[in-house]
Amino acid sequence: MIRGGEMNCPNCDCYTPDDSPVCVHCGAQLPEISADPARQSAGISRLSGKRVHAGSGGGFNGWNILMVVAVVLVGVLLFFLLRSTPAHAYITEFPDSPIDLTSMIVSGKTNIVDMYSEFCPPCRAIAPYLEKLAKARPDIHVVRIDINRKGHRGIDWASPIAKQFNLRSIPHFILVDGNGKVLEEGKPAYKKVVDMIKEALNQ
Numbered sequence: 725m726i727r728g729g730e731m732n733c734p735n736c737d738c739y740t741p742d743d744s745p746v747c748v749h750c751g752a753q754l755p756e757i758s759a760d761p762a763r764q765s766a767g768i769s770r771l772s773g774k775r776v777h778a779g780s781g782g783g784f785n786g787w788n789i790l791m792v793v794a795v796v797l798v799g800v801l802l803f804f805l806l807r808s809t810p811a812h813a814y815i816t817e818f819p820d821s822p823i824d825l826t827s828m829i830v831s832g833k834t835n836i837v838d839m840y841s842e843f844c845p846p847c848r849a850i851a852p853y854l855e856k857l858a859k860a861r862p863d864i865h866v867v868r869i870d871i872n873r874k875g876h877r878g879i880d881w882a883s884p885i886a887k888q889f890n891l892r893s894i895p896h897f898i899l900v901d902g903n904g905k906v907l908e909e910g911k912p913a914y915k916k917v918v919d920m921i922k923e924a925l926n927q
Contacts, residue, residue: 819869819870819884819885820873820874820883820884821884822884822885822888823869823885823888825837825898825900826904828867828869829865829867829900829902829904830865830902831902831903831904832902833863833864833865833902834863834864834865834899834900834901834902834907835864835865835866835867835899835900835901835902836854836857836864836865836866836867836897836898836899836917836920837867837869837897837898837899837900838850838851838854838866838867838868838869838895838896838897839869839871839885839889839891839894839895839896839897839898840868840869840870840871840894840895840896841870841871841872841879841880841894842870842872843872843877843878843879844879844894844895846894846895847894847895850895850921851868853921853925854866854868854917854921856921856924856925857917857920857921857924860924860925860927861920861924864920869885871883871885871886871891871894879894895914896909896910896914897909897910897913897914897916897917898913899913899916899917
């Protein structure tokens with residue numbers, strides 16, 4: 725019995741084109757098989773019964789599996805990082821109950837809290853400018869809070885949020901510093917936000 729012709733390694737299933745006693749891919753000892761020119765010319769592996777071609781490899785070896793696992797782990801990590809960290813400091817909340825405003829404040833930044841409703845035209849008009857402001861000013865954190873309860877049509881003045889902050893008009897802005905201190909609220913805060921937007925757009 726002599727080993728000859730082409731075959732797949734029984735250890736890593738990779739094609740072995742020569743008569744080496746060990747696999748050129750994983751170094752495993754190769755068994756001897758009888759030569760069969762007819763089957764050799766047909767390109768059929770004697771161990772696996774698979775048709776093989778010179779220069780090709782079959783299946784996964786240890787390194788293939790490790791690479792796949794590494795790619796999957798990196799993908800999962802990136803997914804959660806991107807999901808938990810906004811591209812810029814601009815988030816929207818849809819609470820159906822009273823809120824703890826301090827939990828939404830980012831330390832060390834100027835925080836703009838915008839109480840709004842999708843049924844409020846001025847709220848919709850200023851929204852894209854707030855987003856531009858957040859992109860232009862990394863020291864600013866914007867939080868938009870929808871005062872409406874789910875399913876309510878029109879501005880929900882009777883909602884828990886509207887009652888909690890005694891809202892009579894929207895958009896209603898609250899400016900909070902990085903230490904959690906309220907700087908401005910209502911009309912003074914609105915004027916300050918508009919000035920900040922104008923300044924950011926003119927840069």
